Amino acid sequence: MPLIYAFAIVALIGIVAFVVGRQRAVSQAGSGVKQHSRIHYHGWWAFLLATVPAVIFLVLWSIGSSVYMRTHVEGLLPEHTAESPIANQSLELGMVRSLANGLRRLDGETLSKLPSTFGELQPLLSAKGIALAPDTQDYMIPIAVEANRTSDRLSLIGAGLGFLLAIAGAAFGIRQIEPRGRARNKVERVVLGALLGSSMIAILTTVGIVLSMLFETLHFFSRVSVTNFFFGTVWDPRFAAAGAGNTEGQFGLIPLLAGTLYIALVALLVAVPIGLMSAVYMSEYASRRVRSVVKPALELLAGIPTIVYGIFALVTLGPFLRDLSAALTGGSPFIQAQSIFTAGFVMGIMLIPVVSSLSDDIITAVPRAMRDGSLGLGATQSETIKRVILPAALPGIVGAVLLTASRAIGETMIVVLAAGVAANLTLNPFEAMTTITVKIVNQLTGDLEFNSPQTLVAFALGITLFAITLVMNIVALYIVRKYREQYE
Known part of the structure; x- marks a missing residue:
């Protein structure tokens, strides 16, 4: 049965x-x-x-x-x-x-x-x-x-x-x-045990994920130098042939980390201003009727799968920017189809509703008395927003930006399709760079066994990315908590 x-x-x-x-x-x-x-x-x-x-x-x-x-x-x-x-x-x-x-x-x-x-x-x-x-x-x-x-x-x-x-x-x-x-006491004890069990499952799952990555990472570092991984500037995971000498620098993290942070920075430069301004408009200027239409429409962007954004960047935006740059110069394009700017711009569009929603909730939570006091002293609405509301909401907005940054650093599908796979070190945003998530996908793609450094390096990259996002989330939650303590 x-x-x-x-x-x-x-x-x-x-x-x-x-x-x-x-x-x-x-x-x-x-x-x-x-x-x-x-x-x-x-x-x-x-x-x-x-x-x-x-x-x-x-x-x-x-x-x-x-x-x-x-x-x-x-x-x-x-x-x-x-x-x-x-x-x-x-x-x-x-x-x-x-x-x-x-x-x-x-x-x-x-x-x-x-x-x-x-x-x-x-x-x-x-x-x-x-x-x-x-x-x-x-x-x-x-x-x-x-x-x-x-x-x-x-x-x-x-x-x-x-x-x-x-x-x-x-x-x-x-x-x-x-x-x-005492049926009520017995039922409530069972429910309490179920809730405790659910919490333990979530905690143990997180611990299991971390330990599974940690053990494989230690296995990787037993075969590759820690110094070469964290401070190496060359990413070439292919080992040299037997007897060809040492292979130092082949697993350098610096190009991947630089690409990850660079693309996340471009995404934040797109998402934060637009998201913050839309949050200010919806919380301070929009009527209730307009807000009921604009806010769901903006948050609709968050429901689009990231693979759709990646396909849009690969098929539409990237070729458009390349052709536009070629038309402006009259020769070879100075913007590549797969570039830092393409991936960062599309990722920023995806992150706008995250920044907007979090910032809107934070701005709305500012006490009404602060608005009324500023307006009562003769300040205009724009002056009240600039000098009273935004400074009061700044800790929460900073926390929202950090949470958005951790989301940008961990994004996979958009950068896989739009950022390229070249492990370069460059400051030109119109060139291709790769990220940690792209290389994790590359190293784990195909019929591979987890016994070689070329495969095990994916776990080292994963736990590094996990550590970065964990620190950013902790800092963001700390800032948000301090903000809530201030007004609750």
């Missing part, structure tokens, strides 16, 4: 337990004994006892079944040798799994007359639109059949035990219902 069906039946048992438990609590409410908890808490407690243990059991059973199935299939495979038709055991297991999934789509009559060779079976699978690797071996067919039978047996046993556990939990929860029963 598919796991989703088992969950659905357990949920149905829980709903029945809720209804019956609530009805039992209603019948006890007229006994004259003061109720400790409201009626619906008793129903929810019965629901939780019916569903939570059963769901946990089904999840653990599914994980254990997957581990057992892998071990079971490995035991059915013939002894693995260098002369085996399939040299890689992991590939062999994947082929058996794909074949087993394909056999599930065949009808019962076909399965009862299943061919013994893959050459005879392949046309039947192709007729169902099932494509398998052409080097699938004949000995895999009975193994795939046995794998499906064992998997179905385990699913049926697990579902049956899960249903019995759900029914037992529902019966136990319903029997516990009494007027002085």
Whole structure:
């Protein structure tokens, strides 16, 4: 039985337990004994006892079944040798799994007359639109059949035990219902545990991401000098041939870091003025009707996927700037199609709603009394904005700019398509430079194994980028918090 069906039946048992438990609590409410908890808490407690243990059991059973199935299939495979038709055991297991999934789509009559060779079976699978690797071996067919039978047996046993556990939990929860029963306390403890578990999952996920990058980064630095990485000015991840001498400077971070910061700076020069001025207009000048139209229209830019911005830069803006520069000089263009300016300008357009939305909220939070006091002393609205509101909102605006900068530094798709892949050191914004994110994509693209410096360097780049954005986010949140403490 598919796991989703088992969950659905357990949920149905829980709903029945809720209804019956609530009805039992209603019948006890007229006994004259003061109720400790409201009626619906008793129903929810019965629901939780019916569903939570059963769901946990089904999840653990599914994980254990997957581990057992892998071990079971490995035991059915013939002894693995260098002369085996399939040299890689992991590939062999994947082929058996794909074949087993394909056999599930065949009808019962076909399965009862299943061919013994893959050459005879392949046309039947192709007729169902099932494509398998052409080097699938004949000995895999009975193994795939046995794998499906064992998997179905385990699913049926697990579902049956899960249903019995759900029914037992529902019966136990319903029997516990009494007027002085502390159902509210029990339900709230379960909810508190769920909230704590969700928080721990988020924290542990972050820790796991950092540790996974850190261990691979340490592996990289065991093979490449830390000094050459952080202070090298040459990026050429290809190792020299054996005996060709040392390869220092091939993994220099400086060109990538310079390109990342340069493009982020150009993006901020576009996004911050436009976003800040639009925030001032919407918070101080626009009527409520205009604001209700302009603000959603501006924030619509934030909903466009970054790949769309990248395609726009690659196909439209980049060639336009190149052709425009060629027309102005009457010769070769001085703006490349893939350049710092192209990527930074398009990224700045994407970041306008981020700056605008954050700044608008910050400016709106400035106390009304400061506006009224300035206007009461005879200042104009523009003078009030310039000399009272913006200085008061400056800490929050600085925090918003730093948050936007961290978003710009971590952007990937726009710079992949619009910034180029050349690891240059230049001050000319009309030339191509690459970024850390571009090189992470390049180093992890293709059929690679994570055992060479050329691949491991992506983790070193990733943790460096993570550290930069983390510091910027901490500084921004600190500034915003100090701003909130000032006015709340």
